[in-house]
Amino acid sequence: xxxxxxxxxxxxxxxxxxxxxxxxxxxxxxxxxxxxxxxxxxxxxxxxxxxxxxxxxxxxxxxxxxxxxxxxxxxxxxxxxxxxxxxxxxxxxxxxxxxxxxxxxxxxxxxxxxxxxxxxxxxxxxxxxxxxxxxxxxxxxxxxxxxxxxxxxxxxxxxxxxxxxxxxxxxxxxxxxxxxxxxxxxxxxxxxxxxxxxxxxxxxxxxxxxxxxxxxxxxxxxxxxxxxxxxxxxxxxxxxxxxxxxxxxxxxxxxxxxxxxxxxxxxxxxxxxxxxxxxxxxxxxxxxxxxxxxxxxxxxxxxxxxxxxxxxxxxxxxxxxxxxxxx
Amino acid sequence: xxxxxxxxxxxxxxxxxxxxxxxxxxxxxxxxxxxxxxxxxxxxxxxxxxxxxxxxxxxxxxxxxxxxxxxxxxxxxxxxxxxxxxxxxxxxxxxxxxxxxxxxxxxxxxxxxxxxxxxxxxxxxxxxxxxxxxxxxxxxxxxxxxxxxxxxxxxxxxxxxxxxxxxxxxxxxxxxxxxxxxxxxxxxxxxxxxxxxxxxxxxxxxxxxxxxxxxxxxxxxxxxxxxxxxxxxxxxxxxxxxxxxxxxxxxxxxxxxxxxxxxxxxxxxxxxxxxxxxxx
Amino acid sequence: xxxxxxxxxxxxxxxxxxxxxxxxxxxxxxxxxxxxxxxxxxxxxxxxxxxxxxxxxxxxxxxxxxxxxxxxxxxxxxxxxxxxxxxxxxxxxxxxxxxxxxxxxxxxxxxxxxxxxxxxxxxxxxxxxxxxxxxxxxxxxxxxxxxxxxxxxxxxxxxxxxxxxxxxxxxxxxxxxxxxxxxxxxxxxxxxxxxxxxxxxxxxxxxxxxxxxxxxxxxxxxxxxxxxxxxxxxxxxxxxxxxxxxxxxxxxxxxxxxxxxxxxxxxxxxxxxxxxxxxxxxxxxxxxxxxxxxxxxxxxxxxxxxxxxxxxxxxxxx
Numbered sequence: 001x002x003x004x005x006x007x008x009x010x011x012x013x014x015x016x017x018x019x020x021x022x023x024x025x026x027x028x029x030x031x032x033x034x035x036x037x038x039x040x041x042x043x044x045x046x047x048x049x050x051x052x053x054x055x056x057x058x059x060x061x062x063x064x065x066x067x068x069x070x071x072x073x074x075x076x077x078x079x080x081x082x083x084x085x086x087x088x089x090x091x092x093x094x095x096x097x098x099x100x101x102x103x104x105x106x107x108x109x110x111x112x113x114x115x116x117x118x119x120x121x122x123x124x125x126x127x128x129x130x131x132x133x134x135x136x137x138x139x140x141x142x143x144x145x146x147x148x149x150x151x152x153x154x155x156x157x158x159x160x161x162x163x164x165x166x167x168x169x170x171x172x173x174x175x176x177x178x179x180x181x182x183x184x185x186x187x188x189x190x191x192x193x194x195x196x197x198x199x200x201x202x203x204x205x206x207x208x209x210x211x212x213x214x215x216x217x218x219x220x221x222x223x224x225x226x227x228x229x230x231x232x233x234x235x236x237x238x239x240x241x242x243x244x245x246x247x248x249x250x251x252x253x254x255x256x257x258x259x260x261x262x263x264x265x266x267x268x269x270x271x272x273x274x275x276x277x278x279x280x281x282x283x284x285x286x287x288x289x290x291x292x293x294x295x296x297x298x299x300x301x302x303x304x305x306x307x308x309x310x311x312x313x314x315x316x317x318x319x320x321x322x323x324x325x326x327x
Numbered sequence: 328x329x330x331x332x333x334x335x336x337x338x339x340x341x342x343x344x345x346x347x348x349x350x351x352x353x354x355x356x357x358x359x360x361x362x363x364x365x366x367x368x369x370x371x372x373x374x375x376x377x378x379x380x381x382x383x384x385x386x387x388x389x390x391x392x393x394x395x396x397x398x399x400x401x402x403x404x405x406x407x408x409x410x411x412x413x414x415x416x417x418x419x420x421x422x423x424x425x426x427x428x429x430x431x432x433x434x435x436x437x438x439x440x441x442x443x444x445x446x447x448x449x450x451x452x453x454x455x456x457x458x459x460x461x462x463x464x465x466x467x468x469x470x471x472x473x474x475x476x477x478x479x480x481x482x483x484x485x486x487x488x489x490x491x492x493x494x495x496x497x498x499x500x501x502x503x504x505x506x507x508x509x510x511x512x513x514x515x516x517x518x519x520x521x522x523x524x525x526x527x528x529x530x531x532x533x534x535x536x537x538x539x540x541x542x543x544x545x546x547x548x549x550x551x552x553x554x555x556x557x558x559x560x561x562x563x564x565x566x567x568x569x570x571x572x573x574x575x576x577x578x579x580x581x582x583x584x585x586x587x588x589x590x591x592x593x594x595x596x597x598x599x600x601x602x603x604x605x606x607x
Numbered sequence: 608x609x610x611x612x613x614x615x616x617x618x619x620x621x622x623x624x625x626x627x628x629x630x631x632x633x634x635x636x637x638x639x640x641x642x643x644x645x646x647x648x649x650x651x652x653x654x655x656x657x658x659x660x661x662x663x664x665x666x667x668x669x670x671x672x673x674x675x676x677x678x679x680x681x682x683x684x685x686x687x688x689x690x691x692x693x694x695x696x697x698x699x700x701x702x703x704x705x706x707x708x709x710x711x712x713x714x715x716x717x718x719x720x721x722x723x724x725x726x727x728x729x730x731x732x733x734x735x736x737x738x739x740x741x742x743x744x745x746x747x748x749x750x751x752x753x754x755x756x757x758x759x760x761x762x763x764x765x766x767x768x769x770x771x772x773x774x775x776x777x778x779x780x781x782x783x784x785x786x787x788x789x790x791x792x793x794x795x796x797x798x799x800x801x802x803x804x805x806x807x808x809x810x811x812x813x814x815x816x817x818x819x820x821x822x823x824x825x826x827x828x829x830x831x832x833x834x835x836x837x838x839x840x841x842x843x844x845x846x847x848x849x850x851x852x853x854x855x856x857x858x859x860x861x862x863x864x865x866x867x868x869x870x871x872x873x874x875x876x877x878x879x880x881x882x883x884x885x886x887x888x889x890x891x892x893x894x895x896x897x898x899x900x901x902x903x904x905x906x907x908x909x910x911x912x913x914x915x916x917x918x919x920x921x922x923x924x925x
Binding site: 056059061085086089090091092093094097098100102105106107108109110111119120123124168171 | 819820821823824825826827828829830831834839842843846
C-alpha cells in the first residue's frame with residue numbers, strides 16, 4: 001500500500017520515437033509519471049498504446065532507430081538523462097529491474113537457469129562465482145521452485161511456463177532493486193498459473209519494499225494490486241488516479257469504456273455499470289494529428305476535441321486529459 | 328477460386344551492387360549470343376610466334392600458350408560456359424521439380440524414403456561423383472551437361488517437395504480440395520505459381536554452382552574438351568606458365584570470378600526482394 | 608551425451624555404407640571396360656587374354672559378389688591392389704590420407720578464424736561502412752572459385768613476393784618448415800572460399816540472435832551492449848553456423864580436388880584423379896572410400912560439436 005514516501009521516479013514529457021521506412025512513429029508522446037518508493041503503479045493500455053515501449057524507455061533500452069527524450073527523468077535523486085551509459089548499466093538489474101512478458105524468449109535457451117540468476121550478482125560484482133550460485137539457488141527456493149539445487153542446473157526449456165517466470169522474478173529481485181518494471185508478466189501464462197505468479201510478485205514487492213511499475217491490459221489485476229493507476233492511450237496518459245478513485249469515479253471516456261468492458265460481475269465497484277465494448281480501434285501511430293486521439297471512438301466528442309486536450313487536475317491526485325472536465 | 332500469390336513484397340530498391348551485376352551479366356550474355364560478330368579473331372587460330380603475350384594493341388587481352396587470342400577465347404568461352412550452366416540448370420529443374428512435386432503427393436512412407444535417398448545425394452561432395460561419372464562416360468559437352476544436371480536435380484527436388492507440402496497445407500487449398508478440386512488443377516493453379524519465387528532463387532544459386540562445377544572440371548581436364556574454349560579450361564592450361572607471364576592466366580580468372588560474383592549478388596537480391604521473410 | 612554419440616556413430620556408419628553402395632553401382636554400371644583399357648590395344652586382338660585378365664581381377668563374378676567382397680575388404684582393411692602398380696591400395700591411402708586432412712584442417716581453420724570475425728563485423732556494422740565492407744569481402748570469398756583464389760595467391764606470394772613455394776611437397780618429418788610453407792597456399796585457397804560461407808552464415812545468424820529478447824534481458828541485468836552480444840547472442844548464434852559448416856564440409860573436401868591438382872599436393876584427391884584417368888578400379892574405389900570416410904568423419908565431428916554447444920540437440924536426437 002502507499003507509503004507516502006518520497007518520489008522515487010520522476011518523469012516529465014517522455015517522448016519515444018521510431019524512425020521507420022514509413023515515417024516517424026511517436027510511440028510514447030509526452031508522458032508524465034511519478035512513482036513513490038514502495039508504491040505499486042499500474043500502467044494500463046491496449047496493445048499499441050506504447051506501454052511496453054514506455055517501460056523500455058525508462059531503462060534506456062531503446063536502440064536506434066528509436067530515440068528517447070524527456071524534460072525530466074530522475075531516479076532516486078539522480079538525473080538519468082545525463083547519466084553515462086556505464087553508470088546506467090550499474091543501475092540496471094541492481095536498482096531498477098525488469099520482468100518481461102514471455103519467459104521462454106526472455107531466458108537464454110542454452111544456459112542453465114541457476115547461472116542466469118547468478119549472473120546478475122556477478123555483473124555487479126556483488127559475489128564470487130560460488131557465492132552467486134548459492135544465492136541463486138536460495139532465491140530459486142524463495143520464488144517457490146522445489147528442489148532448487150537440482151533445478152538450478154536445468155535449462156529453460158525443461159521448466160514449465162510458470163516456473164520460467166518465477167526464474168525471471170528471481171533475476172529481477174535478487175539485487176533488491178528499488179524499482180521493478182513488470183511488463184505484462186502474467187499475460188503469457190496459463191490462467192491457473194497467473195494467480196500464483198501474481199501472488200509471488202506481490203509478495204516480493206512487499207518484502208523487498210520495492211516500487212512496482214506493473215504494465216498490463218488486465219483491469220481485474222489492476223483492481224487487485226494497484227495503489228495508483230495510469231491509463232495510457234496512443235502514447236499518452238489520458239487519466240491517472242488512485243485505484244479506488246479510478247474505479248469509483250472514472251473520468252475519461254476511454255477509462256469508462258474499459259471498465260465497462262470487463263466482465264467482472266462480482267466486483268462491488270462495478271455493479272450498476274452496463275457491459276459494453278469500445279467500438280473502433282487504436283489509431284495508426286503514423287497518422288496522429290493535433291486533436292484528442294480518442295475522439296473517433298468517443299461517444300461524447302465535440303468541437304473542442306479537434307484540439308489537443310490538456311491534462312486537468314481533478315481532486316486529490318486524480319488527473320484527466322479530456323475537454324469534458326475543463327471549465 | 329484464385330491462386331493467392333506468395334508474400335508480395337515491394338521490391339527493395341536495387342543497390343549499386345545488383346545494378347552492376349546485372350549490367351555485367353548482360354554484357355556476358357551478349358558476348359555469348361553474338362560471339363561471332365563481337366570476337367575480333369578466330370578463337371581457334373594458333374599463332375606460335377606470339378605466345379603468352381600480355382594485353383596489348385594487337386591482342387587486346389593477350390594470347391595463350393598457343394598464340395590464340397585471349398579476347399576471342401573469352402568471348403566464345405562465355406558462350407560455352409553459359410550454355411553448359413544454363414542447360415544443366417534447366418535439366419535439373421526438369422527432373423527435380425516434377426519429382427519433388429510427385430513425391431509430395433505419394434504416401435507418407437514413400438515420401439520419407441525418397442527424401443532420405445535424395446538427402447544422401449545432396450550431402451555427397453558433388454565433384455567426386457562428377458569426376459567418376461565423366462571419366463567413364465567419356466567426354467563431350469552433352470555428357471558434361473547431363474552430369475552436372477544430374478548432380479543438381481536433388482536440390483530442386485527438395486525445394487519442390489517442401490514447397491508442395493506447405494502449399495498443400497494452406498487453408499484455401501484445403502478448402503479447394505474439399506470442394507473436389509483434382510490434383511492436376513491444384514498443381515497448376517496453386518502449387519506452381521506459388522513456387523516460382525523460391526525456385527527462381529534456387530535456380531540462380533544453382534546456376535553459379537553449375538558454372539563453378541563446369542569450370543572446375545574443365546580446369547582438371549575433365550570438362551569441356553579442347554580446343555573449344557572454356558574459362559576453367561583456359562585457367563587450367565595457362566596456370567603452368569605463370570612464371571613466364573602471369574597476365575594471360577589472370578584474364579580468364581577475373582572474368583570467371585566476376586561472373587560468378589554477379590550471379591551470387593543477383594541471387595541475393597532476388598532472395599531479398601521475393602522472399603523477405605527468409606533470413607539469408 | 609553418450610547415447611547421442613552412439614546414435615551419431617551408427618548413423619555415420621549407415622551413411623558410409625549407403626554412399627559406398629552408390630559409388631560401387633556408379634562405377635560398375637557405367638560404360639567403359641577397365642580391362643580393355645588396361646590392356647591397351649592388344650586387348651582388342653585376343654579375347655582369351657581379356658577373359659583371363661577379367662578372371663584374375665575378379666571382374667567376372669556377379670556384381671553382388673563383387674560388392675560383398677569389396678565391403679568385407681574395406682572392413683578388414685584390404686582395399687585391393689592397384690591395377691597399374693600392383694601395390695596394395697591401402698598403404699597408399701594411409702600415406703595420403705593425413706595430407707588431405709592437413710589441407711582440410713588448414714582450410715577450415717583459416718575459414719573459421721577469418722570468417723567468424725568477419726561475420727560478426729558485418730552483423731554489428733549493419734548499414735554502416737564497416738558492415739558493408741565486411742559483407743563484400745565475404746561474398747567475394749564465397750564467389751571466387753578455389754582455383755581462381757589459388758592462382759591469385761600463387762601470383763602474389765610466389766611470383767611477386769617470392770615468399771612461398773607455388774607447388775611441391777616435402778614430408779613433415781624431413782623438413783617441418785618447408786612442409787608448412789608448402790601447405791600455406793593450398794590451405795588458404797580452400798579456406799578463402801569457405802570463409803565466405805562461414806562469414807555469411809555468422810552474419811545472418813547473429814543479426815537474428817541480436818534481436819532476441821534474452822539479449823535485451825541481459826542488458827536489463829546490467830550488461831553492456833558489447834557484453835550482452837558477446838556472452839548471450841554470439842554463443843547461440845554460432846550454433847547454426849556449426850550446422851552449416853557440417854553441411855558444407857563437403858565443399859572443403861571438393862576443394863581439395865582442385866587444390867591438389869593446382870599445387871601438386873599428393874593427397875587423396877590427386878590419387879583419385881590420376882586413377883580415374885587410368886581406369887584403375889581398385890584405386891578409384893579405395894580412394895573414394897577413404898574420401899567418403901573423411902567426409903563422414905567430418906560430419907560426425909560437427910555433430911559432436913553441436914551436441915556440446917546446444918543442449919537441446921542432444922535430447923531430440925537421442
